[in-house]
Amino acid sequence: MITVPEALAASQSRYNGESGRRWVAGLPDLAVLFLDRWRLRPDGRPAHGVAALVLPVLRADGTPAALKLQPADDESRGEPVALRAWAGNGAVNLLDHDPGTGTMLLERLEAARPLSSLPDDTVALRILAGLLARLVALPAPDGMRTLAEIAAAMVEELPKALPSLRDPSDRRLLQTCAASVREVLGEPGDRLLHWDLHYDNVLAAHPSTGREPWLAIDPKPLAGDPGFDLLPALDNRWDDIVATGDVPRAVRRRFDLMTEILGLDRRRATAWTLGRVLQNGLWDVKDGETALRPVQTAIAEALLRGRG
Numbered sequence: 001m002i003t004v005p006e007a008l009a010a011s012q013s014r015y016n017g018e019s020g021r022r023w024v025a026g027l028p029d030l031a032v033l034f035l036d037r038w039r040l041r042p043d044g045r046p047a048h049g050v051a052a053l054v055l056p057v058l059r060a061d062g063t064p065a066a067l068k069l070q071p072a073d074d075e076s077r078g079e080p081v082a083l084r085a086w087a088g089n090g091a092v093n094l095l096d097h098d099p100g101t102g103t104m105l106l107e108r109l110e111a112a113r114p115l116s117s118l119p120d121d122t123v124a125l126r127i128l129a130g131l132l133a134r135l136v137a138l139p140a141p142d143g144m145r146t147l148a149e150i151a152a153a154m155v156e157e158l159p160k161a162l163p164s165l166r167d168p169s170d171r172r173l174l175q176t177c178a179a180s181v182r183e184v185l186g187e188p189g190d191r192l193l194h195w196d197l198h199y200d201n202v203l204a205a206h207p208s209t210g211r212e213p214w215l216a217i218d219p220k221p222l223a224g225d226p227g228f229d230l231l232p233a234l235d236n237r238w239d240d241i242v243a244t245g246d247v248p249r250a251v252r253r254r255f256d257l258m259t260e261i262l263g264l265d266r267r268r269a270t271a272w273t274l275g276r277v278l279q280n281g282l283w284d285v286k287d288g289e290t291a292l293r294p295v296q297t298a299i300a301e302a303l304l305r306g307r308g
Contacts, residue, residue, distance in 0.1 A: 001028055002027065002028040002032070002046070002053075002055070003028075004027050004028065004053065005046070005048050005053070008048040008051075008053060011051065012024050012051070016071065020071070027069060030069055030101060030103065034067060034098070035055075035057070038059070040057040040058065040060075040065070040067060040105075041058045042056070042057055043056045043057050043058045043064065047111050049218070051070050051071065051075070051076070052069060052070035052076075052218075053068075053069045053070070054066050054111075055069070056108065056111075059095075063208075064108035064208060066105070066106045066107070066109070067104075068105075068106055069102075070102050071102055072100065072101055072102030076102045077099075078144055078219075078220070078221040079218075079219055080094055080097040080104055081141050081143070081221065082141075082144075083104075083106075083219070085138055085192060086138065088107075088215075090134040090135050090212075090215065090216055091131075091215055091219070092106050092107055093107040095107060106217075107206070107211075108206045108208075108209075109205060109206055109217065110204040110205065110206055110207075113204035114200045114203055115127060115128060115199040115200070115202035115203070115214060116199035116236065116237065121237055124199055125233060125257055126257070126261065127202070128197060128198075128202055128233050129233070129257065129258045129261035129262060130261060131202060131214065131216050132197055132216075132226070132229060132233075132262060133261055133263070135192065136191040136193060136229060138191065138192045139192065139223075140190055140223030140224075141192070144221055145221070145222050145223065146223045146224060147188040147193070147222055148224070150222070150224075150279075151181050152185065154178070154181065154275070154278055155178050155185070157282055158174060158175070158178050158278070158282070161174075161281075161286075162174065162175070164289075164290055165281075165285065165290060165291065165292065166291060167291060167292075170281075170291055173300055173301075174277075174281050174282075176274070176304065177274040177277050177278035177281070177300060178278055180270070180275065181271060181272075181274065181275040183271055184225070184275075187225070188224050189226065189227075189228075190223055191223070191224065191225065192221060193221060193222040193223070193225075193226065193228060193229045194221065195220040196218060197216055197219075197232055197233065198232040198233055199237065201232075202217070203217055225272050226269075227259075227264055227265075227268055227270075227272030228272040228276060230255065230258050230259070230269060230273050231273050231276035231277070231299070233258060234251060234254050234273070235295050238295055241254075248298075248301065248305055248306070249302075251298065251299050251302035251303070252303070255273070255302075255303060270303050270304075270306075270307050273299075273303060274300055274304070280296050
């Protein structure tokens, strides 16, 4: 019998309401169904994020794998498509998939060894940027959600969200971010984006596989410009940024390193990164927040200052 972690049940209830609670209620039976269907044996303690439960398992031939159970929704439907497109090149391998439920069987990685466990931030950032450069080298498959649609919706939504922000400086900052997005809206790009590549979404390969040392997991794929994929790595290990004593300089150093490794135009990447700040701000307003998060504000101000 699979026990659903309380934190996963709470996040499903918070973000998905009654449908999330129904999915959680059926999760133990869903796990048993796929353990039987794919002839899997549990092999360790489950892990979970905000939306998914991951069970370490062994296949019938003894190969380690991971059973990922998550709701089939707009956010998760593109994940198996992206993983098939990448075919293990910088990302976890997809071994099997059930479209009806969103359930996936993945190669086993070392969940206890995320990229954030590396002590040297520069080394970690170079690894992440190198993986990202390979992931976004592919054109997005047909049918993927597009940055063009998402960015246009953000710009349209902003006027309704602004009154919820108490501080006029927060309102001005989001307006500036939206203006930057408008400048690049006509060229949204067509690359296969990960959309959530931060240090904890890069795991060490399992020692039994002989794979490359680090692999990306948990994409929320999107067709668009690679500059829209930079922000999740900019606010990783924020304490390291603060410890430098010069937050704007440290932010721009990370940004410049990533744009150099990916070969991106700096001004264009700045505009799309400000688009991510806009997106996060709009999401926070939807969640009832009345102020922008200080880290997001610091990143936006650092890039705006660096843009000249």
